[in-house]
Amino acid sequence: MSSAERLAKRSEVFFALALVSILAVMIIPLPGSVLSLLLVINLSLSLLVLLVAIYAKEALEFSAFPSLLLVTTLMRLSLNVASTRLILLTGTGGSVIETFGNFVVGGNFIVGVVVFLILLVIQLVVVTKGAGRISEVAARFVLDAMPGKQMAIDADLNAG
Incomplete structure (x- = not known):
């Protein structure tokens, strides 16, 4: 049995680990580089979910959408908490936040x-x-x- 098959049988364990890691991001202070990496992962995952939702021909092709939407929303909220904490503690929010801020407001x-x-x-x-x-x-x-x-x-x- 391959590791992918074992993971498919234990999807609830993966889901629980994802939720625990989301809570850990809110509790544990993260360095700017780790926060930037997590923000890029979250943005990529969001774009992937958007593309899959757009190109699904039937609703049943993407039946995991509500659960995935909930988890990605929780992930984004935990990253918001972590980035706010990092900005308030250190005065910087990492390279992704700084670049996005400069892009949006132009200084x-x-x-x-x-x-x-x-x-x-x-x-x-x-x-x-x-x-x-x-x-x-x-x-x-x-x-x-x-x-x-x-x-x-x-x-x-x-x-x-």
Whole structure:
């Protein structure tokens, strides 16, 4: 049995190790070079997931998408925590963060503040709309389940 076959049979172990390593990134202070490497890996993985999702002809071809999206989101959040800690502790965030910052704002403080405010508003709207949509779906599930509950109550009452 090859190592790939053993890993396929133990995918839950791989998933658990991935989650533990994501938590470790949030807890353990990382040097700038390691953080830059993890950011490049995360960006590459995100592009790979995007391309696979775009080129999948049917939804069943990429059935692992929800789980993969959850893990990559958790990874990105842990990298955000780690990069924030690194910037606050050392004053630098690694080469990837510095290069991206120079690319986006071009070294101009005012442009950086404006871009930050735009991103802040966009994320606020996305989070607010997402939370509203989640509550709508949850309410719909509750309402859809009510006729079945009512029928069960009626059946219990009729049974005595």
